[in-house]
Amino acid sequence: MPLSAEPSWRSVLLEWYESDARDLPWRRREFADRYGAWGTLVSEFMLQQTPVARVIPHLQAWLERWPSPAAMATATPAQVVHQWANLGYPRRALWLHRAAVQVVEKHGGVVPREVSDLLALSGIGDYTARAVAVFHYGDTHPVVDTNTRRVIARFIDGRSQPASPSPRDLVRMGELLPGARGEAAVFNAAMMELGAVVCTARAPRCEECPVAAQCAWLSAGRPDTGDRRRRQPRYEGSDRQARGAVLRMLRDAPDHVLGADLVVPDWPDAVQRDRAIDSLIADGLVEASDGVLALPR
DNA sequence: TAAGCGTGGCA
DNA sequence: TTGCCAAGCTT
Numbered sequence: 001m002p003l004s005a006e007p008s009w010r011s012v013l014l015e016w017y018e019s020d021a022r023d024l025p026w027r028r029r030e031f032a033d034r035y036g037a038w039g040t041l042v043s044e045f046m047l048q049q050t051p052v053a054r055v056i057p058h059l060q061a062w063l064e065r066w067p068s069p070a071a072m073a074t075a076t077p078a079q080v081v082h083q084w085a086n087l088g089y090p091r092r093a094l095w096l097h098r099a100a101v102q103v104v105e106k107h108g109g110v111v112p113r114e115v116s117d118l119l120a121l122s123g124i125g126d127y128t129a130r131a132v133a134v135f136h137y138g139d140t141h142p143v144v145d146t147n148t149r150r151v152i153a154r155f156i157d158g159r160s161q162p163a164s165p166s167p168r169d170l171v172r173m174g175e176l177l178p179g180a181r182g183e184a185a186v187f188n189a190a191m192m193e194l195g196a197v198v199c200t201a202r203a204p205r206c207e208e209c210p211v212a213a214q215c216a217w218l219s220a221g222r223p224d225t226g227d228r229r230r231r232q233p234r235y236e237g238s239d240r241q242a243r244g245a246v247l248r249m250l251r252d253a254p255d256h257v258l259g260a261d262l263v264v265p266d267w268p269d270a271v272q273r274d275r276a277i278d279s280l281i282a283d284g285l286v287e288a289s290d291g292v293l294a295l296p297r
Numbered sequence: 298t299a300a301g302c303g304t305g306g307c308a
Numbered sequence: 309t310t311g312c313c314a315a316g317c318t319t
Binding site: 043044045046047048049050051052054055088089091092095122123124125126127128131143145146147148165192195196200201202229231232234236 | 310311312313314315316317318
Binding site for chain 2: 049051054087088089090091092164166202203230233235240243247279283
């Protein structure tokens with residue numbers, strides 16, 4: 001490379017991130033100082049499919065109540081599901097609780113640093129494991145989320161939307177990581193940030209994009225490559241809505257206990273309601289005994 | 298590989 | 309109003 005080369009798009013992206021990144025709680029020094037890897041782990045659990053703005057107040061409350069894996073491990077599932085409130089996908093609350101117990105039992109209460117150890121914890125997959133290893137511990141791994149995949153699809157491949165998720169995504173992101181030690185965290189975060197606030201799914205702000213000059217998709221005239229993500233089923237009238245209604249009533253009930261005939265009694269489809277209750281029991285989110293439903297003790 | 302799993306904001 | 313989308317994971 002000639003000495004007078006233009007700054008690489010990586011450098012431009014990193015500079016943009018340093019100057020323009022959102023000031024989010026988990027990016028602050030005092031957050032890491034106070035909650036350590038546990039804070040990162042909890043934040044990543046909550047951010048799995050739940051928007052940033054909705055996570056922030058719940059994260060604060062959660063960490064105040066359970067500031068360590070050991071503290072979390074002493075809680076009951078009922079307490080955990082109640083504290084999870086309306087963050088959605090409440091199985092994550094159970095998985096986070098289990099993960100805390102596993103951290104205490106297998107790692108002495110210290111959130112592990114190795115990706116393989118993190119992957120062995122409940123509710124932790126490719127994204128969350130590497131997010132903890134990279135964003136908290138500063139190690140070098142590719143961190144691939146929906147934003148990263150979209151940025152790569154557009155910026156590198158010139159396509160409007162990414163193909164279906166695949167293990168190759170990790171490999172490709174790994175090949176893009178900067179070589180310098182310690183830069184992986186910022187680069188991963190910058191790719192995610194770009195996808196979250198500029199290279200968005202619906203109305204990308206290419207005029208604000210720091211690396212627009214090198215973007216394959218923009219230079220191709222932003223073609224619609226026809227890749228469509230799987231359509232999300234209608235929520236209104238779904239089993240998911242029924243599950244949500246049941247769980248909401250149990251969260252709000254005194255001691256989280258309610259007679260089975262008092263749980264969403266006016267649900268329009270009794271068969272669907274019972275199916276929802278059965279599936280909640282199968283998931284360990286609800287317990288049934290003597291005609292009474294409750295959050296698990 | 299695909300389906301199932303919450304909830305709410307926004308266009 | 310309806311549909312899309314959101315720092316994914318498990319089975």
